[in-house]
Amino acid sequence: MKAMILAAGLGTRMRPLTDHCPKPLLEAGGKPLIVHHLERFAHAGIRELVINVSYRAEQIVDALGDGSAFGVSIAWSHETTPLETGGGIRQALPLLGDEPFLLVNGDVWCDLDPATLPSSLGTDLARLVLVDNPDHHRDGDFLLDANGRVREGPGPRLTYAGIAQLDPALVADRDEGSFALAPLLRAAMADDRVTGHHHRGQWVDVGTPERLASLDRILRG
Template sequence: MKAMILAAGLGTRMRPLTDHCPKPLLPVAGRPLIVHHLERLREASITEIVINVSYRAEQIIEALGDGGNHGVRIAWSREETPLETGGGIQRALGLLGRAPFLLVNGDVWCDLDPSTLPALDSGDLARLVLVDNPDHHPAGDFHLDATGRVSAEGEPRLTYAGIGLLDPALVAGESPGAFALAPLLRRAMAEGRVAGHHHRGRWVDVGTPERLAELDRRLRD
């Protein structure tokens, strides 16, 4: 199985840290944030990785190269301007192939072992990793029912961790260009084609300088 790491964002919430450094290269416990993803994927025997880049792309490519120093093989999907989540995935489909792949938002940190995720069931378009709602997002995103199905409505709610298994068909039929992934997921949920996995381990949305600093402290401890 291949993986895709989303790393093309502008990092506006992380300013001023990202004024001169792209968010994936911000240091956490002595290593760039994106390297934590590469290491966890390698440990799960996922070594073919696609990374999309746009803002300060050359810095990221120069830092990681072909991935050999981290025991993986990286293919780069370049975007002249960020294509949002859905558009970025669609642009990269030629590198990802036709099989389901693991999607990882570059601005999260999670101790999930990706190899423990069950494969997609027949007919499903996604399996989302969901976590307990953090303090900064108390309302959550989606409902996970007792049968493991995810819906846009319902209680209680959980937060999408920015990690999941996706079938390329979820985005393949959309018009090329910039578009969000969330509406496509909600449409698939309405069709009963999205499963969920409740991860009860550690997870951080590294979306602000304060949360980045807190993650750095926790990992160093």
């Protein structure tokens, strides 16, 4: 299975840290956020990666190169302007191929071992990794029912971790350009084609300088 890391965002919530450094290269635990992903993928045997870049793209490409220093092979998807999640995936499909792939937001940190996820989606279009709701998002995002299906609606909800397995068919029929992924996921949920995985380990949405500093303290022990 290939993996795609989303790294094209502007990092506006992380300013002033991102005024001169793209968010994926901000460090926690002595290494850039994106390197934590590369090392975890390599450890899980996922060697073929696609990374989309836009804001300060040259800094990310220069830092990671072809990925060989980290035990992976990187194909770069360059976006003149950020295309949102759905548009970024749609542009990268020629690099990703026709098989389901693992998608990871570049601004999360998680101790999930990707090798523990099932390798097949069956007839589903997506498998979302969900986590217990953090303090900054107490209401959560989606329901995970007793059959492992992800749905919308009232009731106890979990938070989407920014990690998913996706079938390329989810976006393949869309025209290229900027568009969001969330409406497509919600439509797939309505068709009962989204399953979930509840990860009970550590997870951090590194969305603010304060959370980055907190993660740094955690990783440094």
